[in-house]
Amino acid sequence: MSTESQRQPAGTDRPLRVAVAGASGFIGAALAPVLAQQHEVLALTRSPARAAAPSAVPGLRWRHCDLFSAPDLTAALAGIDVAVYLVHSLAPSSRLTQARPRDMDLVLADNFARAAAANGLRQILYVSGVMPQSFRFSPLLWSRREVELVLAAHGTPVTALRASLVVGPGGTAPDLLLDLVRRLPVLALPPSARSTTRPIAVQDLVRAILHCLGRPASFTGPFDIGGAEVLSYEQMLRETARVLGRRRVFLRVPFLPNALAAATARLVSRAPPQLVGAVVESLPQDTVMQDNPLQRAIEPDAMGFTAALRASLDPATGRLKPNPRETIREQDSHLMREQSLVRSIQRVLLPPGQDAAWVAGNYFRWLGECCWPLVRSRVDADRNVEVRLRLLPIKLLALRHQPAASTPERQVYAIVGGLLARQSAAGRPRFEFHTLLDGRYTMTAIHDYAPSLPWYLYILSQAAAHLLVMRRYQRRLARLAR
Numbered sequence: 001m002s003t004e005s006q007r008q009p010a011g012t013d014r015p016l017r018v019a020v021a022g023a024s025g026f027i028g029a030a031l032a033p034v035l036a037q038q039h040e041v042l043a044l045t046r047s048p049a050r051a052a053a054p055s056a057v058p059g060l061r062w063r064h065c066d067l068f069s070a071p072d073l074t075a076a077l078a079g080i081d082v083a084v085y086l087v088h089s090l091a092p093s094s095r096l097t098q099a100r101p102r103d104m105d106l107v108l109a110d111n112f113a114r115a116a117a118a119n120g121l122r123q124i125l126y127v128s129g130v131m132p133q134s135f136r137f138s139p140l141l142w143s144r145r146e147v148e149l150v151l152a153a154h155g156t157p158v159t160a161l162r163a164s165l166v167v168g169p170g171g172t173a174p175d176l177l178l179d180l181v182r183r184l185p186v187l188a189l190p191p192s193a194r195s196t197t198r199p200i201a202v203q204d205l206v207r208a209i210l211h212c213l214g215r216p217a218s219f220t221g222p223f224d225i226g227g228a229e230v231l232s233y234e235q236m237l238r239e240t241a242r243v244l245g246r247r248r249v250f251l252r253v254p255f256l257p258n259a260l261a262a263a264t265a266r267l268v269s270r271a272p273p274q275l276v277g278a279v280v281e282s283l284p285q286d287t288v289m290q291d292n293p294l295q296r297a298i299e300p301d302a303m304g305f306t307a308a309l310r311a312s313l314d315p316a317t318g319r320l321k322p323n324p325r326e327t328i329r330e331q332d333s334h335l336m337r338e339q340s341l342v343r344s345i346q347r348v349l350l351p352p353g354q355d356a357a358w359v360a361g362n363y364f365r366w367l368g369e370c371c372w373p374l375v376r377s378r379v380d381a382d383r384n385v386e387v388r389l390r391l392l393p394i395k396l397l398a399l400r401h402q403p404a405a406s407t408p409e410r411q412v413y414a415i416v417g418g419l420l421a422r423q424s425a426a427g428r429p430r431f432e433f434h435t436l437l438d439g440r441y442t443m444t445a446i447h448d449y450a451p452s453l454p455w456y457l458y459i460l461s462q463a464a465a466h467l468l469v470m471r472r473y474q475r476r477l478a479r480l481a482r
Contacts, residue, residue: 015039016214019077021067021112022086024050026170027127029323030202031084031209036060039213044076067108068343068447069428071405073115082214083116085109085126085151096455098463099345099445102143107345107443109150110436117154123216124156125209130164130197130224130287148222150436157216161208161294162224164287165236167308168202170323174312176269178319181240183268186249190256193234197287198226201308208298224289228302236305243309244318341424342449342463346470349481350442356433359442360411363433363473370469385413396420399431409435415449420462424450444470 016039023032023043035041036059044065045051051064065076067087077083089104116124128144131137137145144162152158165173180187204227212219231239234250241248289295303311314321350359364385368377375396378386383401388394397418405412415421415429429450434443446466451458 016081017042017079018213019044019080019083020086021083022088023062025086025088026168026172026323027166027202027205028084028086029170030168031086031206032060033057034206034210035084035213038210042076042080067111068445070111070114070410073111074118077115077119077121080119080121082123082125083112083121084209084213085112085124087112096340096342096451096458096463097344098467099343102139102146103345103347103443104343105143105147106150106347106436106441107434107445109147110153110434113151113154113156116156121156123159123212123214123220124151125159125161125212126151127205127209128160128162128222130162130226130289131222133288146437153436153438157220159212159216159219160222161205161212162222163200163205164197164226165199166202166205167199167227167305167312169312169321171202171312171320174309175320176265177236177240178244179269180265181237181244181246181248182318184248184264186251187237188251188253188256189234189237190253190261192256193237193252194232195287196230196232198230198289199236199305199308200225200227201303201311203308203311204298204302207301208294211294211297219294223292223294225295225298226289226302227308228299228304231305239306240309243306243313340450340455341429342446342451342458344446344449344463344466344470346444346467346474347441348444348470348474348477350435350439351477351480355408355439356411356435356442357406357408359435359444359477360413360433363444366473366476367469370472383413387418394419402430415446420452422450422452424448444473 018035018039019042020028020032020035021044022028023041024045024047028043032041032043036057039059041060043060043062044067045062046064046066048064051062053062055061063076066072087105087108089101089108113124126148128148129141131141131145148158148160151160167174205225208223208225212223234252237248238250312320348359361379361383364377364379367387368375373390376388376390378388383403385397385399385401386395387397387399389396395418397420398416399413400416402412402414411433413431415431421429429448430446432443432445432447434445435441436443451462453462
């Protein structure tokens with residue numbers, strides 16, 4: 001590691017205190033042990049078992065933290081100098097999650113940015129994606145861009161490292177290349193497969209993060225980074241076949257819909273289908289990296305695609321090596337309980353001049369009108385809410401407004417009772433209204449809610465009804481916004 005990439009920021013004589021969100025993921029598992037050689041590293045995890053277990057890496061400690069909880073995050077980042085944000089919601093974590101990954105990413109990023117600002121962090125480093133030159137953004141890349149904006153919205157300097165395909169143990173994109181080559185004797189390649197990008201080894205991405213760490217004066221804003229060579233996706237597939245020693249037929253076809261390519265990838269890949277689909281949709285982009293000082297700093301020692309792929313493979317199996325994360329042998333019962341909790345997040349346009357407090361009051365009063373003649377809603381002087389059946393004396397849900405946790409940009413309601421809610425020790429059930437992106441959107445979010453119905457009945461009845469109501473409310477506010 002070069003002296004330049006390891007040096008401390010000017011005016012400091014101690015190691016930095018660095019928080020890593022997403023430390024158990026693909027990039028975090030490679031980064032955290034290297035960071036811990038020079039700095040004090042706090043790895044945030046939603047697993048109490050991992051947080052309680054002793055760390056195998058000196059200088060690295062784990063802390064249990066729910067990133068969907070703003071108070072938890074604010075407490076976790078106390079005393080931290082710099083944070084590395086590696087959180088990406090590519091696939092729902094539970095069958096009871098009713099949210100698009102990009103909406104979950106916005107809520108998580110805004111919570112993190114507010115907690116960083118509250119604790120006076122000097123820098124947030126975020127691994128984003130290289131943006132296409134055209135206006136055709138895939139949903140995955142547009143989500144990355146939104147997260148960049150949200151992280152920078154509360155005053156903390158943000159360094160966005162925009163990488164394309166990252167090659168290393170545990171990586172979804174290289175694993176997908178290997179599965180395609182291993183399982184398909186004939187690969188149909190559309191014209192978009194000849195689009196070029198600059199894959200980067202995870203080791204070089206780690207070097208780039210270390211180079212920027214604690215230096216917001218020199219590295220604030222977006223920086224495109226890549227490896228030693230520019231390759232097309234076709235070239236990477238051919239090189240993958242050569243590394244695996246497989247003879248494959250590559251057919252160039254004039255047209256192949258992204259949906260069909262994604263469906264094929266889902267069939268042959270071992271990764272979750274939602275995750276594979278998002279990755280495939282983001283690949284055929286015209287990405288041209290912009291020259292910058294960070295790329296010039298890491299380029300001389302950067303690995304090529306073939307070398308990075310070989311270094312990531314297990315010679316015995318021909319598959320990617322396991323992610324070198326710390327493992328917890330004991331079964332984490334907390335995470336198992338989380339699987340039975342509901343998370344539902346929807347994005348609504350915010351009419352000009354309004355805030356989350358207005359949306360909350362407007363929504364709960366409108367709810368009774370929307371669901372007439374079945375349901376009525378009542379909001380008292382303290383903003384507490386009851387949802388009842390109209391024809392029977394049955395309370396469906398009771399929500400208590402939390403003024404201490406609420407601001408004009410965030411309104412929090414604890415779900416405290418009702419026929420449709422059961423008590424659970426696994427979380428703090430709440431309904432939040434959360435305004436972000438300079439007031440453009442309000443996220444309506446239910447967190448840690450334990451339905452009294454069995455999950456299969458809940459999905460077919462209450463969950464479907466809630467989604468229908470939210471779709472109608474989205475259209476209502478879109479009309480008001482126009």
